[in-house]
Amino acid sequence: MHFATAGIDAPLWLPPLAGFVLAYFCSMVGISGAFLLLPFQMSVLGYVSPSVSATNLVFNLVAIPGGVWRYAKEGRLDWPLARLIALGTLPGLLAGWWLRLHWLVDPKTFKLFVGLVLGGLAIRLWRSRTIVSTRPTTTKPESFPARGVLLLSLVIGMIGGAYGIGGGALMSPVLVALFGLSLHAIAGATLFGTFLTSLLGVAAYQFLPAPAGLPTQPDWALGLMFGFGGLAGMYLGARTQKHVPLRLLETGLALLLAGLAVTYVTQFFR
Template sequence: MYFPTAGIECSPFIPFAVALGVSFFTSMGGVSGAFLLLPFQMSVLGYTNPSVSATNQFFNVLACPAGVWRYWREGRLLWPLTLVVALGTLPGVFAGALIRINLLPDPRHFKIFAGLVLLYVALKMLRDVMRRRKADASGATPRQDGPRGGGACRLLSWNSRLLTFCFQEQEYRISCRGIVLLSLIVGLVGGVYGIGGGAIMAPFLVSFFGLPVHAVAGASLFATFLTSVAGVSFYSLLAPLYPGLAVAPDWRLGILLGLGGMAGMYLGARCQKHVPARVLKYLLAGILLFTAARYLGQAF
C-alpha cells in the first residue's frame, strides 16, 4: 500500500501490528505509545518529513479513547487531574507545532532534540525508582503504592490551588498550579515531538509529584487525546501556509496505526491492574532509554 503524504510504501499489516504491540505495553503506564511509533515511522518506514508529527497525533486521537474508556469503567480516571493537565498542555502543543515546522524540519536536529528530552525523563524516573526501592528495603518509608493497581480513585477535594484524592487507602495532595506549569513545558516538548504532550506527562507525574502510576494512567491518556485533537487540527490549519512542505497528517497511515493502537490500549488498560507499579515504572524508563539512545546514536 502506498501512503502519499508520507511518500512510503509498505504492507498495511505492519503499522497495524506494531501499533497494537507498542500500545499494549505503554498504555499500562499511561503512555499512548506514540513516542515509540515516531522512531518506527522515521527509521523503519522512512517517513521523515514534518507531517510525521501530525500523523503521530492523529494516531492518539483514534487510539486513546479505548484505553480511557477502560480506565473509566474501573474507576481509575481522575477527571480533575485530566482537565488540569489538558489546560496546561494545550498552549504548549500549539507553540510546539510552530517550532517543529519552522525550527526543526531537519530530521537530524529533530532526533537530537527528542533524544535529549527522553533521556532526561528516563534517568529521572530510574533514579526515583531506585531511591524508592532502597527506602522500601530499609523500611525507612511506607510504600506509596501497592504491588497491584486494583481499586478505584476517590476524589476528596478540588479547587484552583489543590487537588486531593485517595487511592489504595493512601491520600495524595498535589498543587494544581504546579501541574499546570509543568504541563505547559511538557506540552511544548510534546507539540514538537508529535505526541500530544500528555503522553510524556505520566512519567513526570510519577517522578516529580510522587503519584501512583496506576492512578494517573487514565488521566494522562485522556489528556493526550484532548491535546492531540488540538494538535492535529492546528497542523491541518497550518498546512496551506506551507505548500512546499508536508505538514498535514497522512490520514491513511494514521488510521492503520490508530486501529492497532485502539486494540492495544484497551487490552493494556485491562491488564494494567494486575502488574506491579515498580514493574510499570521500569518498563517506562527502559522504553524511554532505548528510544533516546537510538535517536542520539542515529543523529551523531
C-alpha cells in the same frame, strides 16, 4: 501498500500490529505509545518529514478512547487532574507546533531533539521506579499541587506539540517523580489529557498555515491504521493494568528509551 503523504511503502499488517503492541504495554503506565511510534516511523519506515508528527497524533485520536473509556468505566479516572493537564498542555502544544515547522524542520536536527526528549524521559522513568516501589499501590485519586501541575503541563505541551505526542509520555513519569503520585491512579487522567491535546495538534498541523512547500498534514491512512491497532491494545492494556506490577515494565521502558536516545544523538554528531 503505498502511503502517498508519507511517501513510503509498508506491508498492510505492519501498522496495526505496531500500534497494538505499543499501545498495550504503554497504556499501563498512562502513555499512549506515540512516543515510541514516532521513532518506529522514522527508523523502520523511513518517514521523517514534518507531517510524521501529525500522523503520530492521529494514532492518539483513534487509540486513546479505548483506554480512557475503560478507566472511566472502572471509576479510575481522576477528572480534576485530567482537566488541569488539558488546560496547561493545550496552549503549550501550539507553541510546539510552531517550533516544529520553523526550528526543527531538518530531519537531522529533529532526530537530535527526539533523542534528547527520549533520554530525559528514560531518566525520569528510571528515577520513578524508586518512588513507585516505596509507595503503596492505589487506584484512588490523590492530592496534587494544582499550580505546579498546570505549569508543568504547559512546558510538556510545548515539547509534545513539536514531537508529535499529546504529552502523556512525559507527564506520567514526571508526575510520579516530582509529586510522588501513583501511576495506577494517574494513568487515566494523563491519557485523557493526551487525547484532547492530540485533537488540537492534528487540527493545527492540518489547517494552520505552514512555510511554503513544507508538508505538514498527517498521512490519514497510515495514522488510522496505527490507531485501529492501538485502540485494541489500549483497551486491553487498561483492562489488565491493575493486575500488573509496574516496576519491571518501567525498567524495560526506561532501557528501551535510553537506547533510542543514544542512537539518535550519536547519529546527529556522525
